[in-house]
Amino acid sequence: MAQEVRGVIAPGKNEPVRVETIVVPDPGPGEAVVQIQACGVCHTDLHYKQGGINDDFPFLLGHEAAGVVESVGAGVTDVAPGDFVILNWRAVCGQCRACLRGRPWYCFNTHNAKQKMTLKDGTELSPALGIGAFAEKTLVAAGQCTKVDPAVSPAVAGLLGCGVMAGIGAAINTGNVGRGDTVAVIGCGGVGDAAIAGSRLAGAAKIIAVDIDDRKLITAEKLGATHTVNSRATDPVEAIRELTGGFGADVVIEAVGRPETYQQAFYARDLAGTVVLVGVPTPDMKLELPLIDVFGRGGALKSSWYGDCLPSRDFPMLIDLHLQGRLDLGAFVSETITLDDVEPAFERMHQGDVLRSVVIL
Numbered sequence: 001m002a003q004e005v006r007g008v009i010a011p012g013k014n015e016p017v018r019v020e021t022i023v024v025p026d027p028g029p030g031e032a033v034v035q036i037q038a039c040g041v042c043h044t045d046l047h048y049k050q051g052g053i054n055d056d057f058p059f060l061l062g063h064e065a066a067g068v069v070e071s072v073g074a075g076v077t078d079v080a081p082g083d084f085v086i087l088n089w090r091a092v093c094g095q096c097r098a099c100l101r102g103r104p105w106y107c108f109n110t111h112n113a114k115q116k117m118t119l120k121d122g123t124e125l126s127p128a129l130g131i132g133a134f135a136e137k138t139l140v141a142a143g144q145c146t147k148v149d150p151a152v153s154p155a156v157a158g159l160l161g162c163g164v165m166a167g168i169g170a171a172i173n174t175g176n177v178g179r180g181d182t183v184a185v186i187g188c189g190g191v192g193d194a195a196i197a198g199s200r201l202a203g204a205a206k207i208i209a210v211d212i213d214d215r216k217l218i219t220a221e222k223l224g225a226t227h228t229v230n231s232r233a234t235d236p237v238e239a240i241r242e243l244t245g246g247f248g249a250d251v252v253i254e255a256v257g258r259p260e261t262y263q264q265a266f267y268a269r270d271l272a273g274t275v276v277l278v279g280v281p282t283p284d285m286k287l288e289l290p291l292i293d294v295f296g297r298g299g300a301l302k303s304s305w306y307g308d309c310l311p312s313r314d315f316p317m318l319i320d321l322h323l324q325g326r327l328d329l330g331a332f333v334s335e336t337i338t339l340d341d342v343e344p345a346f347e348r349m350h351q352g353d354v355l356r357s358v359v360i361l
Ligand SMILES: NC(=O)c1ccc[n+]([C@@H]2O[C@H](COP(=O)([O-])OP(=O)(O)OC[C@H]3O[C@@H](n4cnc5c(N)ncnc54)[C@H](O)[C@@H]3O)[C@@H](O)[C@H]2O)c1
Pocket: 042, 043, 044, 162, 163, 166, 186, 187, 188, 189, 190, 191, 192, 210, 211, 212, 213, 216, 231, 255, 256, 257, 261, 277, 278, 279, 280, 281, 304, 305, 306, 307, 349, 352, 355
């Protein structure tokens, strides 16, 4: 029997979000219905609302979520009702060219639920990142559910489902940060701060945080930055070189997604160093660099999609490290709110007042 629950939809381009009744079908083959306990507010939800991702309105927003599996469809064996799970947007297929080459974190054919959730009048909803978790319950592909230790608080666990995983993974998976490395992170929102926390976890010797907002630099220090640079006041390339013996950092992580900050990252790394772009640019942005510098400085210029994570490998590990006290995921939760408060939470995010607002259900 389909169920009716409350959920937050974006009805049309730049229209305010609103709480509506959502019809959630019973799980079909390979699907699961999850009772959501917490869901973080991410920049990507705002992009959906602004029409920046695509025009498939109405969207069911929310995708950084944790909850308990309520029911599963035929053929589902990896999770069962009662399991505490984090939802992911990388349910790997096992059969695409990336999966077949043993690189499932690049999977080009990830799974979502086949059935649609709808409004009461039958209008089909597009769930954000195939999840749609600003809702009491949501329907996903079973592979989007990753079991983790239920001792963790849902508000904290859900954040690994997107931005925090993207940042940690940008450092430890894409950037391959290791013991003794010097790292600089440009842009210290939720994603950049997670890259800082990931670098600390990986044993980086120096972690330089760069932002234009002093409030962000204070949080960055709490998460592991050893040095901070306000790039409104100081040239970040010079400052990073000065802090690294005149050479530049081994790994520079760009977590803003703009050409000028990418250029800073490019020149702030040591010869043969690595740039990781985890910030998402808009389609109109262009980058101009002397090709001789691209050649002459060597190293690697990489992009990081979802922190090159493999949810089944990375989520349980990171939750265990958090429970050991080695990864402070709680520091990312600035406030907890209800389903009715998503619109003002977007405004606070836009003003830079919060790292993450988390909806508790
Ligand atoms: N690659 C992925 O898979 C992935 C996943 C999630 C989010 N993201 C992207 O990561 C980026 C950051 O996300 P977030 O949630 O941390 O956003 P956010 O808005 O919380 O953080 C951005 C930070 O950048 C700072 N900033 C802005 N302009 C700057 C500049 N010129 N120089 C230095 N700092 C500057 C801001 O002060 C802020 O602290 C976004 O582009 C987001 O879309 C990528």
